[in-house]
Amino acid sequence: MxxxxxxxxxxxxxxxxxxxxxDAVVERCWRRWAEEHGLDADEALKVVHGRQGYATMAVLLPDRPMELNHEDNRRMLEAETADIDGxxxxxxxxxxxxxxxxxxxxxxxxxxxxxxxxxxxxxxxxxxxxxxxxxxxxxxxxxxxxxxxxxxxxxxxxxxxxxxxxxxxxxxxxxxxxxxxxxxxxxxxxxxxxxxxxxxxxxxxxxxxxxxxxxxxxxx
Known part of the structure; x- marks a missing residue:
């Protein structure tokens, strides 16, 4: 070493x-979001770390209106804040x-x-x-x-x-x-x-x- x-x-x-x-919370919340939007959850999880939620959504759904990403981001933050298991x-x-x-x-x-x-x-x-x-x-x-x-x-x-x-x-x-x-x-x-x-x-x-x-x- x-x-x-x-x-x-x-x-x-x-x-x-x-x-x-x-990681346990992030995976639960983002898998659910990815599946709701018809995305491969495993692939989505490769890009979620480090960014704010709306920025991750913009990477995963580049043609989606940004205002929808911000709306989902607010819901995601609420879900993640309420979930501290693990x-x-x-x-x-x-x-x-x-x-x-x-x-x-x-x-x-x-x-x-x-x-x-x-x-x-x-x-x-x-x-x-x-x-x-x-x-x-x-x-x-x-x-x-x-x-x-x-x-x-x-x-x-x-x-x-x-x-x-x-x-x-x-x-x-x-x-x-x-x-x-x-x-x-x-x-x-x-x-x-x-x-x-x-x-x-x-x-x-x-x-x-x-x-x-x-x-x-x-x-x-």
Missing amino acids: TTTTLTARALLLDMDGTIVNS VVPVPGAPAFMAALAGLPHALVTSADRALSDARMGAAGLPMPAVRVTAESVGASKPDPEGFLKGAAELGFDARDCVVFEDSEAGITAGKAAGMRVVGVGPRAAAHAPDVAVADLTRVRVQAAPDGGILLTITEG
Whole structure:
């Protein structure tokens, strides 16, 4: 195994698939939606991760009016918020988040505030003081807007931030923002993050002597 050390001034964390495992809910809700629209559910599930729901629907049904996607997205968010069965922390996430207490970090998620409250609560993880949710941005990942906004709210340049992400859309967004990206979980390595780990048990967080953040990462 290879050990990599990264230094940062702030960390920007995706939620689903990165610190919270919500795959069971995502699969239930999106399979139902795909079947309602005559789509292959297995193929649909390959593109749902990382994006806001309306953006996923636009990929899957490119000729469909966007207002219908936004209507379905609202219903999807309500269904996902009400369903927390099987929502658990990603291995290592509780210790990872505890180590970040007092260090600059933000949640940058495609979920809205209600869904992020529900899933972070179900996983037993502390909500960062700074979070960028669906309501905060005009464009979904892979657009970098969310990560750039998170960095700005924390008061740091993009080059001083490290992103933690699991999806192609999220990794693309982090790179487009000019940030280094740590890929987490089974989906991440295929999308060329700077470093890839199986889960957060492979990441050690420490306060650096200069006030920054020192990450010791065991790849794999």
